[in-house]
Structure formats: structure tokens, C-alpha cells
Amino acid sequence: MRDNAPNMSKAMQDAQLPSLPCMAHMLQLVVNEGLLSQRSISDIVAYWKKNSWPHSPLACSRLQNVQTQLGQSKKSRQQDVPTRWNSTYYMLLSLTEQEHALGVYAADYKLPATLTSYQWGLIENISTLLAPFEELTKEISFSTATAADVIRSIVALKRLLRKSAETDHGMKMFKTTLLEAVEKRFSDTELEPMYCLATILDPRYKDRYFSKTQSNIKYEKCFRMCYKQRQENRGQRWDTLMTGAKRKAQTRQQRKYYAEQAHCSR
Incomplete structure (x- = not known):
């Protein structure tokens, strides 16, 4: 939620952040x-x-x-x-x-x-x-x-x-x-996706306040948005897991290296 001032709207657009x-x-x-x-x-x-x-x-x-x-x-x-x-x-x-x-x-x-x-x-x-x-x-x-x-x-x-x-x-x-x-x-x-998605997913309203032709279009768009968001979330989780795995591997290699150096110094 943001103020209606043009500079606030422009700032949210430039930051690529969704806002209402x-x-x-x-x-x-x-x-x-x-x-x-x-x-x-x-x-x-x-x-x-x-x-x-x-x-x-x-x-x-x-x-x-x-x-x-x-x-x-x-x-x-x-x-x-x-x-x-x-x-x-x-x-x-x-x-x-x-x-x-x-x-x-x-x-x-x-x-x-x-x-x-x-x-x-x-x-x-x-x-x-x-x-x-x-x-x-x-x-x-x-x-x-x-x-x-x-x-x-x-x-x-x-x-x-x-x-x-x-x-x-x-x-x-x-x-x-x-x-x-x-x-x-x-x-x-x-036409605002966030409003449409929130309305359709709310069990109190669903597609009650859309016309019959609009409700079918909204449902299709909302499902596409949900699928896209799910795929993006999966990609983010996968990237997070891979990053964590790489860090753990690097940590193990560093520990092994320091252990070998310590053994050689003896």
C-alpha cells in the first residue's frame, strides 16, 4: 500500500515493487x-x-x-x-x-x-x-x-x-x-492483478463481483499468476539450496586444507 502521489508511484515502479x-x-x-x-x-x-x-x-x-x-x-x-x-x-x-x-x-x-x-x-x-x-x-x-x-x-x-x-x-x-x-x-x-487474485482467492467473494465473461478471464489470469509465482518461488528455493550446498562444500574443503597444513607443520 502506498500514497497516491505521483512520486511515490514512480518510486515503486522504478524499484520494481508491486504496490496498490x-x-x-x-x-x-x-x-x-x-x-x-x-x-x-x-x-x-x-x-x-x-x-x-x-x-x-x-x-x-x-x-x-x-x-x-x-x-x-x-x-x-x-x-x-x-x-x-x-x-x-x-x-x-x-x-x-x-x-x-x-x-x-x-x-x-x-x-x-x-x-x-x-x-x-x-x-x-x-x-x-x-x-x-x-x-x-x-x-x-x-x-x-x-x-x-x-x-x-x-x-x-x-x-x-x-x-x-x-x-x-x-x-x-x-x-x-x-x-x-x-x-x-x-x-x-x-485490471489490477493483485486485486483480482485477492478477490478470487477469498472464499467470501470468489468471482461473484465479476461478469460471466470477465470471471473466466480472471480465473485464467489468476491461475497463471499463481503458477508463475510458484515456479519463481521454487527457483528461489533451489538457488538458496544450491548456494547453501556450495558454502558447505567450500567450508569442508577449507577445513580439510587447514588440517593438512597443520599435519605437515608437525
Whole structure:
């Protein structure tokens, strides 16, 4: 596993070492493309990024008082941090949870209206659509995640983005861009031998996530890879054994030579 930076990819190629890109980072790039594709969505995200309230200690204290009055748990608004994965999703999710409290806060302290009802509905729909990306990022970040999970996850994500849902209202461009970005950035996933081999050899998946024509091709390629790797391993073991045997023979000859020299000196 390596970083997606071009210099890292070039270094692994020059060293002739097999490597795989970071899938979690690629998912975040897909999400960023989607958020910038639709003006109505990018405006909402930009508004809450630039809007500083309620971040001051006094404003946070007032917001918590409002939350207590409404019988809600005290929570602060999440910030969108570019270097933190899924931070935009967490920010929008926290806004939907605190929609009522933020509205009361703005009314009590005579602040300008935050968002329209249409924009609040759009935030809920965006959060619903980004939830699978957040869940998938968590799954592949576990220590138990393997390369076999990648093809299955991407196929499931594509199927989800192709399905029509009630929450698509007002964000078809966003959803279409997400699907196109996934297809573009993960277009070579099924062509990567390590992904294919890991998926087919995993008893949970095998060839379930390949098309019928592709599965036969993948099986043939994987068996060829396994056979080639086995032959290479055999060759390496044979070279190791021969090297060890040569060293032992040289050691015996040296011992015999020193023994003869010692005997002659007597």
C-alpha cells in the first residue's frame, strides 16, 4: 500500500515493487469532485465553511443553553477540515442534527436567517448520499481490511449510485458526478492483478463481483499468476539450496586444507 502521489508511484515502479494506491484517499477525491459539481451544493458547503458562528466561547455557551431548553444533548458544530477524511459529511450531519437549535439561536439573538427550507432539505439529501462513502472509508481503514474488499466495495458503490431514490431531488448532477468520478478513478481496479487474485482467492467473494465473461478471464489470469509465482518461488528455493550446498562444500574443503597444513607443520 502506498500514497497516491505521483512520486511515490514512480518510486515503486522504478524499484520494481508491486504496490496498490490508497483507496480511502481516492474516495475522498471522488467526494470532492461531487461537491464542486453543483452550484447549489457547493454554495451551502462554502457558506458554513466561512461562517464563523457559533464558534466563539460565548456563542457556543448560548447555543448549548438553547439545546438544553429544547431537550437536546449539548453538541458543538463540526468543522470542515480539508485534511480530514469525511469532514464535510460530518459537518453537514451535525447541521441536520442541530437544525432546530440553530434556528432558535438565530431568532433569539437576531442573526440573519441561516438557510432556506429547500437548502436544509438539500443538506439532508447530501448527508444520505455521502453516508456510504463514510462507511466504506471506515471499513477499508480497519486493520482487518484486505485487498479482496476493494472490487466488491466499488461494485456495490456503483450499483447504489445508479439506483434512483427519493433523496435524489435537487441533486441529480451531484449524484451523476459521483458515479462518473468513481468509474474514472477506479476504472483499472478489475485490471489490477493483485486485486483480482485477492478477490478470487477469498472464499467470501470468489468471482461473484465479476461478469460471466470477465470471471473466466480472471480465473485464467489468476491461475497463471499463481503458477508463475510458484515456479519463481521454487527457483528461489533451489538457488538458496544450491548456494547453501556450495558454502558447505567450500567450508569442508577449507577445513580439510587447514588440517593438512597443520599435519605437515608437525
